[in-house]
Amino acid sequence: MSGRKHRNARPNRNMGRVFSISELCLNICGFLDTPTLAAMVRTSKLLHETTIPILWANLPDLLPLVKTFPEDAWVERRWRIYLTQSLSREDGSSFIKYGRLVRTLGIVAPYRPHRVRLSTSVLPELCALRPDVTLLPKLLSFDWRPLRLPDKHLPMFIATFGTNLHKVRIHFNGLSSDRDRPEAFETALKTLSHQSPALQTLELGGILPFAKALPLSILLQGFHSLTTFMCVTIPISARAITTLGSLPKLHTCAIRIPKGKDVSAIDQRGVQTFRQLKVLSLVGTAAAYVLFSVWTHFPAVDEFEIDVNAAPSADDIPALLWTIPTHVSLQTLGRLVIFTNVAGQPAGRYAQLSEAERRAIVRPPHLNGLLAFRQLRYLNFSPRLVYELNDNLLQSMALAWPLLETCILGVGLGCPHSNAPGITLKGLTYFAAHCRRLHTIAIFLNASVGLPAHDQDPGGEALYGALWVDGRCKRSTSRVTILRVKASPIALPRQVARFLSAVFPDLERVEMLSGYDERTPEGRQDLDRRRRKWGEVQQFVSVMRAARLDERRRWESGVEQ
Numbered sequence: 001m002s003g004r005k006h007r008n009a010r011p012n013r014n015m016g017r018v019f020s021i022s023e024l025c026l027n028i029c030g031f032l033d034t035p036t037l038a039a040m041v042r043t044s045k046l047l048h049e050t051t052i053p054i055l056w057a058n059l060p061d062l063l064p065l066v067k068t069f070p071e072d073a074w075v076e077r078r079w080r081i082y083l084t085q086s087l088s089r090e091d092g093s094s095f096i097k098y099g100r101l102v103r104t105l106g107i108v109a110p111y112r113p114h115r116v117r118l119s120t121s122v123l124p125e126l127c128a129l130r131p132d133v134t135l136l137p138k139l140l141s142f143d144w145r146p147l148r149l150p151d152k153h154l155p156m157f158i159a160t161f162g163t164n165l166h167k168v169r170i171h172f173n174g175l176s177s178d179r180d181r182p183e184a185f186e187t188a189l190k191t192l193s194h195q196s197p198a199l200q201t202l203e204l205g206g207i208l209p210f211a212k213a214l215p216l217s218i219l220l221q222g223f224h225s226l227t228t229f230m231c232v233t234i235p236i237s238a239r240a241i242t243t244l245g246s247l248p249k250l251h252t253c254a255i256r257i258p259k260g261k262d263v264s265a266i267d268q269r270g271v272q273t274f275r276q277l278k279v280l281s282l283v284g285t286a287a288a289y290v291l292f293s294v295w296t297h298f299p300a301v302d303e304f305e306i307d308v309n310a311a312p313s314a315d316d317i318p319a320l321l322w323t324i325p326t327h328v329s330l331q332t333l334g335r336l337v338i339f340t341n342v343a344g345q346p347a348g349r350y351a352q353l354s355e356a357e358r359r360a361i362v363r364p365p366h367l368n369g370l371l372a373f374r375q376l377r378y379l380n381f382s383p384r385l386v387y388e389l390n391d392n393l394l395q396s397m398a399l400a401w402p403l404l405e406t407c408i409l410g411v412g413l414g415c416p417h418s419n420a421p422g423i424t425l426k427g428l429t430y431f432a433a434h435c436r437r438l439h440t441i442a443i444f445l446n447a448s449v450g451l452p453a454h455d456q457d458p459g460g461e462a463l464y465g466a467l468w469v470d471g472r473c474k475r476s477t478s479r480v481t482i483l484r485v486k487a488s489p490i491a492l493p494r495q496v497a498r499f500l501s502a503v504f505p506d507l508e509r510v511e512m513l514s515g516y517d518e519r520t521p522e523g524r525q526d527l528d529r530r531r532r533k534w535g536e537v538q539q540f541v542s543v544m545r546a547a548r549l550d551e552r553r554r555w556e557s558g559v560e561q
Contacts, residue, residue, distance in 0.1 A: 025050045025051065025054075026054065029051055029054045034055070037051055037054060037055045038055060041055055052101070053101050056098050056101035056102055057101060057102065057103045057104070058102075058103060058104045058107065058108045059102055059104070059105050059106075059108075060106065060108055060146060061105070061106060061117075061146055061147050061148070062105075062118060062122075062123075062126075062147060063081070063116060063117075063118070064098075065095050065098060065099060065102075066081060066095070066118060066122060066126075067081075068094035068095050068097075068098060069083075069087070069091055069092070069094070069095065070091055072084065072085070073085055073087065073091050076116065079115045079116050079117065080116070080117060080118070080119045081116060081117070081118050081119060081122065082119045082121070082122070083119075083121065083122055083125050086125070087125050087126070087128065089133075092126075095126075095135070096133055096135065099135050099136050099137075100136075100137055100138060101138070102136050102138070102139055103138060103139065103140045103141070104139075104140060104141040104142070105136070105139060105141070105142050105143070105147075106142060106143030106144065106145070106146040106147055106169075107141050107142075107143050107167075107169075117148045118147075118148075118149065120149070120150050120153075123149055123150075123153045123156070123157060124153065124156065126157075126160070127153075127156045127157065127159065127160055134160060134161070134162050135160040135161075136160060136161050136162065137161075137162035137164075138162055138164055139161050139162060139164065139165060140164055140165065140166050140167065141165075141166060141167040141168075142161070142165065142167070142168050142169070143168075143169040143171075144169065144170045144171060144172075145169075145171040145172075145206065151172045151184050151185075152183075152184045153184075154170070154184050154185075154188045155184055155187040155188045155191055158188055158191045158192060158195070159191055159195070161195065161196070163195060163196060163197065163198070164196075164198065165192070165195075165196040165198070165199055166198060166199060166200045166201065167199075167200065167201040168192060168196075168199060168201065168202055168203070169201075169203040170185075170188065170202075170203070170204055170205075170206070171203075171204075171205045171206035172185070172205075172206035186219065189219040189220075190219065190222075192223075193219065193221075193222025193223055194222065197224070197225060198225055199223055199225060199226060200225060200226060200227045200228060201226075201227065201228040201229075202223060202226060202228070202229050202230070203228075203229075203230040203231070204230070204231040204233075204234075205230070205231065205232065205233040205234075206233065216236055216237060216239075216240040216243075217237060217239035217240040217242065217243045218243075220240060220243045220244065220247070221243055221246075223247065224247070224248065224249070225249060226247050226249065226250055227249050227250060227251050227252065228250075228251070228252040228253075229244060229247075229250060229252070229253050229254070229255075230252075230253075230254040230255075230281075231254070231255055231256065232254050232255065232256050232281070232283045232307075233256065234256060235255075235256040235257065235258045235259060235284075236255055236256065236258065237258065238258055241255070241258075241272065241296070242272055244274070245272040245273065245274050245296075248276070249276065250274070250276060250277060251276055251277055251278045251279065252277070252278065252279040253274070253277055253279070253280055253281070254280075254281035254282075254283075255281075255282060255283070256282075256283040256284060257282055257283065257284030257285075257288045257289055257292045258288070258292075259284070259285075259288050272295055272296050272297070273296075273297045273298075273299065274296070274297070274298050274299075274300075274301075275299060275300060276300065277298055277300060277301055278300060278301060278302050278303065279301070279302065279303045280298055280301045280303070280304050280305070280328070281304075281305040281306075281307075282305070282306045282307070283306075283307040283309055284306075284307075284308075284309065285308065285309065285310045285312065285316075286308055286310075286312035286313075286316035286317065286319065286320040287312070287313075287316050287319075289306060289308075289320060289323070290316070290319050290320060290323050293323045293324075293326065293327040296327070297327065298327065298328045298329070299328075299329045299332075300329060300332055301328045301329060301332060301333060302332050302333060302334050302335065303333075303334065303335040303337075304324070304328050304333055304335070304336055304337070305335075305336075305337040305338075305339075306324075306337070306338055306339075307339060307340060307341060308320070308338065308339070308340045308383045308384070309340060309341070311360050311384060311385075312360050312385075313359065313360065314359045314360060314361065316360075317360060317361070317362055317366055317385065318365075318366045321362075321366050321367060321369050321370060322366075322369040324336075324369065324370065325369050325370065325372045325373070330372050330373055330374070331374075331375065332375065333373045333375060333376065334375050334376060334377045334378065334403075335376075335377060335378040336370070336373065336376060336378070336379050336380070336381075337378075337379075337380040337381075338380070338381050338382070338383055339380060339381075339382045339383055339412055340382075340383040340384040340412065340414075360384075360385045360386060361385065361386045361387075361388055361418075362383075362385045362386070362387055362388070362389075363388050363389070364388075364389060364390060364392060364393040364396070367381075367393060367397075368396070371396055371397065371400035371401075372400075373400075373401070374400065374401070374403075375403060376401045376403065376404060377403050377404060377405045377406070377437075378404075378405060378406045379397075379401070379404065379406070379407050379408065379409070380406075380408040381408070381409050381410065382408060382409070382410055382411055382412030382415055383412070383415075384412065384413070384414040384415060385415065386416055386417075386418050387410040387415060387416065387417045387418070387419075387422075387444070388417070388418055388419040388422075389409070389410065389417070389419070389422060389423055389444075390419070390422060390423060390427075391423060391424055391426050391427035391430075393423075393427075394423060394427035394428070394430050394431065395427070395430040397430075397431075398430035398431050398433065398434040398435050399430070399434055401435065402434055402435060402436070402437075403435075403437060404431075404435045404437065404438050405437045405438060405439055405440070406438070406439070406440045407431070407435075407438065407440070407441050407442070407443070408440075408441075408442040408443075409442070409443050409444075410443070410444050410486070411442045411443065411444060411484065411486040411513055413514075415444075415486070417444045420446070421446045421449045422444065422446045423443060423444060423445055423446060424445070424446050424447070424449055425445065425447055425496065425499055425500075427445075428441070428445070428500075428503055428504075429503055431478070431480070432476050432478035432480065432503045432504060433476075433478075435478075436477060436478070436479065437479065438478065438479065438480055439479055439480055439481050439482065440480070440481070440482045440484075441480060441482070441483050441484070442483075442484040442485075442486070442513065443484075443485060443486070444485065444486045444487075444488055445485045445488040446488060446489055447485075447488055447489065447490040447491065447496050448489040448490055448491040449491075476502070476503055476504070476505055478503065478504050478505065478506070479506055480504040480506065480507060481504075481506050481507060481508045481509070482507075482508065482509050482511070483500065483504070483507060483509070483510050483511070484510075484511045484512075484513050485510070485511070485512055485513065485534060486512075486513045487512060487513065487514070487527060487530055487531075488512070488530065488534075489530065490530060490533045490534060490537070493533045493534070493536035493537045493540065494536070494540055496537050497510075497536075497537045497539075497540030497541045497544060498540070498544065500537070500541060501540075501541050501544035501545060505545075506545075507541055507545065508541075508542075508545065509538065510534060510537050510538045510541055511534075511538070512530065512531050512534040512535075
């Protein structure tokens, strides 16, 4: 040992060469935040060359680029950045150099909150460089609102982009007067249609009180490569809907349905068919949707979502639900979402709803029309209505939708269930028996009534997956792992947990959702009591799941033998 020479460990000089391989560098830098990337850029020449494009690729706003101007060209005062002199080509050399590396602007959030923003005079100075050079030639995605600039400056800023723009999100922030915004909006869309022939995604929104005065139908005609269009904050005109139907590559569309007479003006010469559309999202009243469906047809839609933003009348509920199967294809629809986000009272009891909402009651016959969608994989039905459902409805749903993977039924805010007993534990057995792919259930479940007789029998056999359905017992092969209940009543947590773990052997989580009246002391006490009991169910299910897995292994080994 004494004759052996000890040498200090030498660094492997080949380790740094890993960053010369672009694929490995991109993979490593993908896990780093902005400060770490900035530190790597300043470490060595090799790291600088490989990581600088990644550091500048995604910017939250224009502040990092503006701060590349000479230090005497800008100043920060009272959370605003002002230019102290007119910019020359030399002053903007660094801006132009790093601007060529920017791929997305305003899409990602800043790594730390800040209140600093550009003054209103900075952007016109930047755009003054445009005659000489394109400021952001390789920009792919752009979001206007996070830049926090006056809306009237939007057209001149778009003119500084290259021709590679693929995604644009324009949500006006109200920093300009209503008089300036219509012209800015129209000019911006015209510039985009001519300057960005490859534009694929266009999202419009924000504060648009002038929307009815916009020739949106004419402006959209230039976007021949558009695949995604979203405009849900304002109702678009009937002519604009006709224009959307003529776009050859449109496959995703989210719009607010026009009201009343505007709907019937879509195209009275014939039905407007969207043959390529795969994803459709609508916002409007139930009555407006029924009228909208007369003049439009979507034969290839796979995902359909409608936000019912007002309480429908008693007659509108069946009309809405029976119209959907005639409006979209029965053979292709796999995802159906019907909900409402109308601000109102938190989930309350039946007596706390308005008169119109008391009359808006959904019953099992109303949902029978939706059973025709045999390929349905995802259902979320939670509009703000009064629910009077039962176990027979769950049986019909389970038989009609064997491919169902997720079922969310009546658990939104303002969705009271008024009938008794309603949906009980027995209804869940139909899902376990017929929906082999189902893994998530969210429902209002009355677990306070008596459990099925076979589960209450103390001498009953509690083997793995004992499933009683249609009067006979068989092994459950259900793959349900998550059960969410909406502040549901419950009496005996231990017995409920035993039943659930038998019907759903793979069950991992039982959660109680919010959506119950907490404004009165009685409501808060009842809510706490229910939350405590469902928490006990979760504890029992966790313990029983380990036993069920052991029973499954022993049962499967016995079957193999």
